[in-house]
Amino acid sequence: MVTNMPQSDRMSFSEAERRGVYRAIFERRDIRAQFLPKPIPDHVLGRLLDAAHHAPSVGFMQPWDFIVIRSNTIRKSVHDCFLEANRQAAEIYTGERRALYESLKLEGILASPVNLCITCDRSREKGAGVGRQSDPDTVLYSTVCAIQNLWLAARAESLGVGWVSILDPRPIARLARDTRGIGARRLSVRRLCFGISGRTGVGIGRLESRESLTRLIHFDRWDQRDEQRAAELFELLPANGAQK
Amino acid sequence: MVTNMPQSDRMSFSEAERRGVYRAIFERRDIRAQFLPKPIPDHVLGRLLDAAHHAPSVGFMQPWDFIVIRSNTIRKSVHDCFLEANRQAAEIYTGERRALYESLKLEGILASPVNLCITCDRSREKGAGVGRQSDPDTVLYSTVCAIQNLWLAARAESLGVGWVSILDPRPIARLARDTRGIGARRLSVRRLCFGISGRTGVGIGRLESRESLTRLIHFDRWDQRDEQRAAELFELLPANGAQK
Numbered sequence: 001m002v003t004n005m006p007q008s009d010r011m012s013f014s015e016a017e018r019r020g021v022y023r024a025i026f027e028r029r030d031i032r033a034q035f036l037p038k039p040i041p042d043h044v045l046g047r048l049l050d051a052a053h054h055a056p057s058v059g060f061m062q063p064w065d066f067i068v069i070r071s072n073t074i075r076k077s078v079h080d081c082f083l084e085a086n087r088q089a090a091e092i093y094t095g096e097r098r099a100l101y102e103s104l105k106l107e108g109i110l111a112s113p114v115n116l117c118i119t120c121d122r123s124r125e126k127g128a129g130v131g132r133q134s135d136p137d138t139v140l141y142s143t144v145c146a147i148q149n150l151w152l153a154a155r156a157e158s159l160g161v162g163w164v165s166i167l168d169p170r171p172i173a174r175l176a177r178d179t180r181g182i183g184a185r186r187l188s189v190r191r192l193c194f195g196i197s198g199r200t201g202v203g204i205g206r207l208e209s210r211e212s213l214t215r216l217i218h219f220d221r222w223d224q225r226d227e228q229r230a231a232e233l234f235e236l237l238p239a240n241g242a243q244k
Numbered sequence: 245m246v247t248n249m250p251q252s253d254r255m256s257f258s259e260a261e262r263r264g265v266y267r268a269i270f271e272r273r274d275i276r277a278q279f280l281p282k283p284i285p286d287h288v289l290g291r292l293l294d295a296a297h298h299a300p301s302v303g304f305m306q307p308w309d310f311i312v313i314r315s316n317t318i319r320k321s322v323h324d325c326f327l328e329a330n331r332q333a334a335e336i337y338t339g340e341r342r343a344l345y346e347s348l349k350l351e352g353i354l355a356s357p358v359n360l361c362i363t364c365d366r367s368r369e370k371g372a373g374v375g376r377q378s379d380p381d382t383v384l385y386s387t388v389c390a391i392q393n394l395w396l397a398a399r400a401e402s403l404g405v406g407w408v409s410i411l412d413p414r415p416i417a418r419l420a421r422d423t424r425g426i427g428a429r430r431l432s433v434r435r436l437c438f439g440i441s442g443r444t445g446v447g448i449g450r451l452e453s454r455e456s457l458t459r460l461i462h463f464d465r466w467d468q469r470d471e472q473r474a475a476e477l478f479e480l481l482p483a484n485g486a487q488k
Contacts (some may be wrong), residue, residue, distance in 0.1 A: 014398045017264025020257055021400040025263045025295045025393050047475030051269045053457045058397070058409055064460065072466040089377045119466075127452050130345065131409040133333045138409045140381070144388040145395075149269050151282065151300070152396065156257045156265040165375040165382045206357040207302040208371050213297045216308065220315040223365075225286055233290030 024152040030158030032108035039113055044157055051153035057142035059127025064146050067117040072110075078172070079109045085168045108163045118147055118228070268396040275404030276352035283357055283371055293399035296362070301386035303371025308390050311361040316354075322416070323353045329412045351408045362391055 013021070049066055057063060069075060086106060093101045109115060121141040122136070132138045147163065154161045217230035254472045257265070266399040293310055301307060313319060333413065355358060366380070376382045391407065398405045461474035 008337075013267065014260060014404050014442030016260035017267060017399045020261025021268045021396060022291070023257065023261060023297065025298050025397060028298075028300070030300055043447055043479065044476050046479075047266070047360060049477065051266065052456075054269050054272075055392070056272065056274055056407065060454070062455045062460075065446060065462060065466075066460055067464070069464050069468060074464055089374075092373060092377070097372070104374070106375070107286070126455060128341070129336060130333075130348070130452075131350070134329045134410050134412050136455050137384070140385075141388045142393075142440065147385075147391045148299070148389045148392040148409060149396075152267055152393075153269060156262040159255050164265045166378050175358040183257040189405070208374075210304070211306045211370065214295060216297070216306075216310055217257045217293060218309060220311070220313050220318055222309075222311060233286050234295065235287065235290075 002231045020156060022158060024155045028151055028155045029160070030162050032162040032164075033111065035112045035160065039112065040159065044159070045114070047157070048150050048153050048159075052146040052150040055142060055146035055149045057127070057145070058132045058138040059091055059126030059130030060126055061132070061139060061142060063121050063124050063126075063139045064143050065119045067119070069115040069117060069219065070113070075109050075115055078115070078167070079107070081167050082107050082109060082164065084171070085166045089169075091164055108162050109164060112162070116150075118143060154156045245464030253329045264400060268399040272395055272399045273404070274406050276408075277349045277355065277407040279352060279356045279404065281357065281359060284403065286404070289358070291299070292394050292397050292403075296390040296394040299390035299393045300388060301371070301389070302376045302382040304366055305371030305376070305383060305386060307370075307383045308370050308387050309363045309364045311363070313359040313361060317361055319353050322359070322411070323351070325411050325415045326351050326353060326408060328415070332412075333410055350410055352406050356404075356406070360394075362387060439452065448457070 034132065045068070052064065053062070055064075056229070067079075090098065090101055120140055122139050151161050151163075214227045214230040214234070215229075217233070218225045219229060257259070280395075289312070296310065297306070299308075313322075328336070334345055348416065350360065364384055366383050395405045395407075458471045458474040461471075461477070463473060464468045
């Protein structure tokens with residue numbers, strides 16, 4: 001607990017509220033399988049979109065739009081794009097790695113009850129350019145923050161979300177144009193599949209393990225990495241924290 | 245409430261835990277002022293870094309490192325970079341807009357007790373390339389998810405965080421190299437300032453307002469925007485949700 005907080009009770013979190021935030025962060029997983037064939041209630045979907053809409057955005061630009069996709073026809077077209085991108089991606093692996101790669105479940109486009117396409121409009125005028133002149137990609141980062149908000153809120157609602165990253169942006173942008181209305185200027189499109197799921201993982205753990213956090217912490221300068229000093233940050237960490 | 249959840253009690257969130265997640269999301273603000281001159285306890289900093297480290301990352305790549313910066317000398321150099329970038333940024337505004345822009349508090353580099361530099365290493369081999377061949381920038385998005393995790397956890401700890409986006413990446417990368425060790429391959433550097441703060445806002449509301457969420461929701465296709473149908477998603481939303 002932080003004991004020297006100046007905030008009023010109204011501002012500070014109860015133990016249970018704080019635990020909820022860390023649970024959502026630690027228990028969030030990338031879900032692409034075992035979605036149940038149950039619809040997501042409208043008001044829950046509304047809460048998730050509202051959570052996304054409250055992400056930070058550079059200059060309060062709010063560059064996102066949300067396309068809620070239930071149409072099987074559209075999802076089939078997106079799935080075809082995935083199959084092609086994944087076929088190309090698999091080619092860099094050989095032997096056992098290839099077999100392992102091909103056994104991974106990397107999307108849930110058709111299996112999930114809802115897909116969500118989150119766009120990023122770089123040309124939106126809201127925000128008057130504040131904060132995005134030094135690094136124009138900050139507008140993309142704002143959209144990513146919206147996605148992470150939605151992902152954590154979904155965990156709190158016991159819903160599974162998967163981010164499908166194996167999609168060539170070009171055919172996806174063409175597809176978006178084919179369905180009319182997204183001009184070429186709105187290039188950036190991210191896709192999530194989500195639904196009610198009993199699963200908690202995606203299987204990537206078979207391929208890769210969590211890095212030790214103490215190896216990733218530096219003090220003041222890049223060359224001042226000190227694992228022992230870093231470990232001291234975690235001495236009081238409760239047991240529900242994950243492996244360091 | 246979602247009533248048709250298949251999960252066991254162990255998996256689902258209590259009302260208070262769920263409220264904590266939404267509170268963190270709705271009450272998070274970008275804080276750059278009124279930091280109190282109190283240090284952040286080590287174990288709280290540890291929890292925040294652990295939250296960041298549990299972000300999703302493409303192929304479980306975990307491309308981030310965390311530089312915890314308390315040195316005044318280094319913060320002064322970064323602040324000089326901000327002043328130069330901000331001087332250039334201000335030039336696009338004239339008249340009242342210029343005066344308004346110059347009244348905004350856009351960084352807390354020197355005022356906050358801790359700065360955090362979060363790097364993104366595109367060359368890290370963890371993850372074996374899974375998921376990042378179609379869009380190499382997914383590695384950046386992973387780092388942004390880590391930042392958003394930390395930001396929300398900080399809210400739960402009653403700590404204020406500000407993301408300083410008005411920094412030209414080039415001098416910042418040079419500065420990182422001058423402090424030795426960050427090679428050219430680690431180009432992407434984001435900076436946060438954070439500390440204990442009584443403030444809840446940054447003042448951007450004077451410049452820009454929140455967009456209506458119902459205007460940003462589309463159904464199946466970009467050209468199928470339906471504000472009335474979108475509004476139905478929010479009919480059951482509790483009053484603590486923000487303006488639609």
